[in-house]
Amino acid sequence: MSSIKNTLQKIKKYHKFTAIILIFIVVFDFGYLLETGIWVNYYHHNFMIGTINDLLQGKHLLIDTFNQYGLFYPFILFLVFRTVLQFSYMNLYLAFMIGTVMYFAILYFFILLITKKNLLSLVGLLVSMGVVMTFNFPTFPFSENYVWPGSIPLRYFFDALVFLLVLKNRNFASRKLHFLTSGVVAFAVFYNLETGISLSIAYMFLLFTYVITKPLPLIKKVRYCLELSLPFLISAISIALFFSIYTYAQTSLMPDWALFWRFPLLYGAGLSNANTPVVGWHLYHLTVYFSVVTLYIFRTLFLKQSINWKWRVLTAYAFYGLFLLNYYMSRSYNSNLTLVSIPVIVLTIAFAGEKFTNAKKEVTFTRLISIVIIVSLTIGSIYFTMGRLKRRVYGLETYKTTKKYPGNRGFIMVSYSEQEDFTANDLLKSVAEIKKLTPHQKKILLFSRFDVLILVMSEKTHIISYPMHEQIYTLSELESMKKYLLHLPEKPEYIFIDTKNPLSTPPTSYNNAKELFETVKPYYSFYKKVGILDVYRLKQ
Amino acid sequence: MKTFQIKSWYFYPLIGLALFMSLILVLYKGLAYFGIQEKLDYTDKTIFVEWIRVAVHPKQYFKIFYNLSIFLLPLGASGIGYVIYKKHTSKN
Numbered sequence: 187m188s189s190i191k192n193t194l195q196k197i198k199k200y201h202k203f204t205a206i207i208l209i210f211i212v213v214f215d216f217g218y219l220l221e222t223g224i225w226v227n228y229y230h231h232n233f234m235i236g237t238i239n240d241l242l243q244g245k246h247l248l249i250d251t252f253n254q255y256g257l258f259y260p261f262i263l264f265l266v267f268r269t270v271l272q273f274s275y276m277n278l279y280l281a282f283m284i285g286t287v288m289y290f291a292i293l294y295f296f297i298l299l300i301t302k303k304n305l306l307s308l309v310g311l312l313v314s315m316g317v318v319m320t321f322n323f324p325t326f327p328f329s330e331n332y333v334w335p336g337s338i339p340l341r342y343f344f345d346a347l348v349f350l351l352v353l354k355n356r357n358f359a360s361r362k363l364h365f366l367t368s369g370v371v372a373f374a375v376f377y378n379l380e381t382g383i384s385l386s387i388a389y390m391f392l393l394f395t396y397v398i399t400k401p402l403p404l405i406k407k408v409r410y411c412l413e414l415s416l417p418f419l420i421s422a423i424s425i426a427l428f429f430s431i432y433t434y435a436q437t438s439l440m441p442d443w444a445l446f447w448r449f450p451l452l453y454g455a456g457l458s459n460a461n462t463p464v465v466g467w468h469l470y471h472l473t474v475y476f477s478v479v480t481l482y483i484f485r486t487l488f489l490k491q492s493i494n495w496k497w498r499v500l501t502a503y504a505f506y507g508l509f510l511l512n513y514y515m516s517r518s519y520n521s522n523l524t525l526v527s528i529p530v531i532v533l534t535i536a537f538a539g540e541k542f543t544n545a546k547k548e549v550t551f552t553r554l555i556s557i558v559i560i561v562s563l564t565i566g567s568i569y570f571t572m573g574r575l576k577r578r579v580y581g582l583e584t585y586k587t588t589k590k591y592p593g594n595r596g597f598i599m600v601s602y603s604e605q606e607d608f609t610a611n612d613l614l615k616s617v618a619e620i621k622k623l624t625p626h627q628k629k630i631l632l633f634s635r636f637d638v639l640i641l642v643m644s645e646k647t648h649i650i651s652y653p654m655h656e657q658i659y660t661l662s663e664l665e666s667m668k669k670y671l672l673h674l675p676e677k678p679e680y681i682f683i684d685t686k687n688p689l690s691t692p693p694t695s696y697n698n699a700k701e702l703f704e705t706v707k708p709y710y711s712f713y714k715k716v717g718i719l720d721v722y723r724l725k726q
Numbered sequence: 727m728k729t730f731q732i733k734s735w736y737f738y739p740l741i742g743l744a745l746f747m748s749l750i751l752v753l754y755k756g757l758a759y760f761g762i763q764e765k766l767d768y769t770d771k772t773i774f775v776e777w778i779r780v781a782v783h784p785k786q787y788f789k790i791f792y793n794l795s796i797f798l799l800p801l802g803a804s805g806i807g808y809v810i811y812k813k814h815t816s817k818n
Contacts, residue, residue, distance in 0.1 A: 476747075476799055549734075
């Protein structure tokens with residue numbers, strides 16, 4: 187008993203070190219060494235790496251490339267690959283992992299500032315990581331969450347930082363801190379539109395409710411509200427302006443901002459939406475968020491009573507949680523719910539750790555429920571993390587005995603769900619041939635289900651302004667790309683087509699590539715077959 | 727007969743929350759009954775390339791209600807809660 191007490195004392199004393207250890211145990215894996223799934227995993231990476239590859243090959247965001255995850259999310263990764271990391275699928279996995287470690291480190295300090303209890307903060311960190319990183323996906327033998335760029339905390343990287351800064355800046359007393367926070371919120375909008383807008387609305391909610399509950403005349407309230415909102419508005423306009431000037435300086439074209447909100451609009455129209463079940467864990471989220479926001483409004487606006495700064499910020503955090511939950515409400519898959527669960531976990535931890543003076547029975551009871559939920563989630567987090575650790579050991583053991591293919595950007599080893607007649611050697615041969623036949627061209631005409639993988643490996647990009655064929659979603663876009671290819675002033679000498687369709691039941695995303703190929707095929711004749719690709723040459 | 731006693735202020739907005747949410751649910755079902763849901767959930771799938779059409783499942787109606795609720799529910803709930811609070815405290 188005394189040894190447990192001693193250990194807990196040590197954990198409390200060295201809580202930052204313990205947090206680092208915890209983060210690495212739960213979040214760190216060897217997928218960047220082992221990632222093999224050309225056929226499965228890469229598919230999800232393609233939606234991010236396709237854009238980064240485009241940028242590395244000289245294309246520009248909102249000009250001739252775009253990304254469904256936002257603007258600065260891919261742009262920051264592009265800068266990382268330009269300066270620090272060598273560009274490859276495996277290093278994208280590594281970058282996602284490093285970013286996730288950073289996110290949870292910031293989150294830890296946020297929870298610590300809320301609870302001011304080292305041990306409880308460590309529990310909050312463990313549960314947050316556990317729910318987001320281990321409760322969701324059935325992992326592949328060699329890789330974990332980092333395979334899904336949209337399903338890791340990098341999607342909403344700035345939320346913990348913003349609320350940490352706001353919490354530190356009691357009553358917006360520090361102008362410097364307020365400007366900094368407003369700048370980060372504005373940046374977050376351009377980083378990822380959906381989560382950035384959620385964050386900015388919550389931030390505005392905090393500013394607005396703070397001002398409106400101040401005992402000031404209406405005119406002064408309006409002026410104060412404008413004064414507080416101005417840094418955010420100026421930052422947002424400056425960022426948009428700066429990005430436009432940068433793009434214009436690079437390309438002599440203004441960015442097409444319609445590409446920035448193209449995906450939120452497409453998803454709004456119903457793309458990949460799923461029905462929300464009547465009963466589910468999301469009801470807990472809704473109960474907590476709506477209760478916190480309603481109690482806050484009732485107390486501050488109607489009863490005109492004061493509330494401490496911490497719960498003001500936490501209410502804004504709950505408000506943010508409601509908007510973040512939109513991701514699940516639109517596409518109600520379990521993995522999407524776990525991803526957006528951090529606010530509800532933090533709020534539960536905050537409530538469980540709150541000191542109530544003269545607490546009434548019902549408060550004590552609600553607190554008890556919070557504690558039971560946290561304990562259950564802690565047990566779940568430990569259980570699923572243990573499962574992950576076993577898989578990681580298995581993955582490392584397999585890595586030792588499997589044939590490796592070093593020195594390419596696509597993969598290190600191939601052993602999982604490999605398609606018949608589509609071996610690593612065939613792929614490497616095809617890539618070598620592309621490089622040989624188009625030594626001076628960055629943009630090529632390639633039609634393949636694996637277009638992004640082949641482009642990344644051969645250090646090329648598409649001639650068309652799409653990171654991947656699959657992202658041509660509408661018939662009008664497809665028609666306009668066909669016209670574009672037909673009227674190319676200089677048709678490329680070679681085109682490359684992968685005639686094997688691994689998703690054999692049509693219609694599939696491969697149809698786009700096939701239709702584009704059929705459009706230009708009359709101008710070309712079969713030249714040779716290399717690896718997985720048929721090469722066609724321009725008719726004389 | 728015992729009179730109903732509310733000891734803590736936070737019960738009022740929570741009662742308001744339950745009442746206003748019921749109101750929203752009735753409105754949600756009622757408007758759906760009159761065909762508003764069908765109208766709002768309509769998306770012309772023919773604009774999409776063939777293979778993606780199977781992945782288009784519009785739920786605009788639900789999302790409009792959800793997003794409006796984020797603003798209206800806490801406000802409405804607090805309003806109803808405040809009315810009950812005023813009546814209750816003036817009686818006592």
